Amino acid sequence: PLHAEAISNATAATQLWNVAGVSIVGLGVASQRPTFTLDTANTATITVSAANISVTNVVFIANFLNIAVLFTLTTAKGFIVNGNEILDTSGILNFVKIITTNATANAADKLTFTNNLVFSAATTGANNLFVPGAASDRTSFTDNYYTALTTNGGAVFVLGALVLTNFLILRNRFNLTNAAVTATAYLVTGTGASTGYIDGNIDFCLSNTTFLSSLMVTAGTGIRFGLNYHSRTADKSPGVVLPAADA
Numbered sequence: 001p002l003h004a005e006a007i008s009n010a011t012a013a014t015q016l017w018n019v020a021g022v023s024i025v026g027l028g029v030a031s032q033r034p035t036f037t038l039d040t041a042n043t044a045t046i047t048v049s050a051a052n053i054s055v056t057n058v059v060f061i062a063n064f065l066n067i068a069v070l071f072t073l074t075t076a077k078g079f080i081v082n083g084n085e086i087l088d089t090s091g092i093l094n095f096v097k098i099i100t101t102n103a104t105a106n107a108a109d110k111l112t113f114t115n116n117l118v119f120s121a122a123t124t125g126a127n128n129l130f131v132p133g134a135a136s137d138r139t140s141f142t143d144n145y146y147t148a149l150t151t152n153g154g155a156v157f158v159l160g161a162l163v164l165t166n167f168l169i170l171r172n173r174f175n176l177t178n179a180a181v182t183a184t185a186y187l188v189t190g191t192g193a194s195t196g197y198i199d200g201n202i203d204f205c206l207s208n209t210t211f212l213s214s215l216m217v218t219a220g221t222g223i224r225f226g227l228n229y230h231s232r233t234a235d236k237s238p239g240v241v242l243p244a245a246d247a
Contacts, residue, residue: 001028008040010047010072020050026057026084033085038070038095039063045072054080062088062095066125069097073108076101080112088121091149095120097128105135112139118146123177126154132162135192140168147175154178159190159221167196167223174203188217199226202239206232216242 007013016022026034038044042064048071060070070086073079088094098118101108120127127150130141146156156174169188178186186205188198198217205214214230217223231239
């Protein structure tokens with residue numbers, strides 16, 4: 001409890017994060033939980049470079065202008081982020097991205113991000129939860145709460161032209177601001193023929209001027225849908241099914 005560690009560059013966080021099979025478990029509750037603070041340079045990051053590492057019950061804090069990414073995965077199959085809190089110090093001392101991977105296909109398979117609280121405070125710029133650098137398999141984001149104040153319309157998951165197989169986004173809560181006239185998808189953008197399932201999510205997002213023109217996921221990604229709810233009015237609940245219910 002009360003352990004506090006500063007990560008001030010791209011190589012500072014090597015101990016533990018490069019040992020296969022290590023479980024990093026924070027002791028204590030609330031303000032007694034261990035903290036990892038990224039500061040000093042926007043290139044500060046935690047590089048995970050071994051398989052089957054997990055981290056639980058830790059607080060990660062951005063305390064520098066536009067920290068590029070919290071977790072950078074290299075050879076990191078089976079990385080588990082479970083039950084942590086991630087937050088910015090202010091609207092300008094913030095994380096830009098939470099997780100990225102390197103450009104080696106399948107080097108970060110079986111990434112699991114579950115039961116986490118992510119509080120993004122930046123009000124401008126494209127802030128994202130996950131931006132992979134290569135194809136991967138069995139990536140899952142489940143039971144998280146993610147809030148972002150940025151008004152620029154940055155998507156939560158940015159896949160680009162990559163193919164993610166068995167990509168799961170299940171039972172999350174996304175509380176987004178974005179711009180009211182954003183025309184691109186606010187949850188997942190991509191042009192690759194990915195596979196997977198998006199189900200049980202609830203979001204608030206000023207994604208477009210009407211419900212019918214709101215776009216959750218870029219068309220043609222290949223990812224299938226269950227029942228997800230979208231709302232764009234703060235005092236209305238639970239919103240409407242998005243994408244529209246099948247006939």
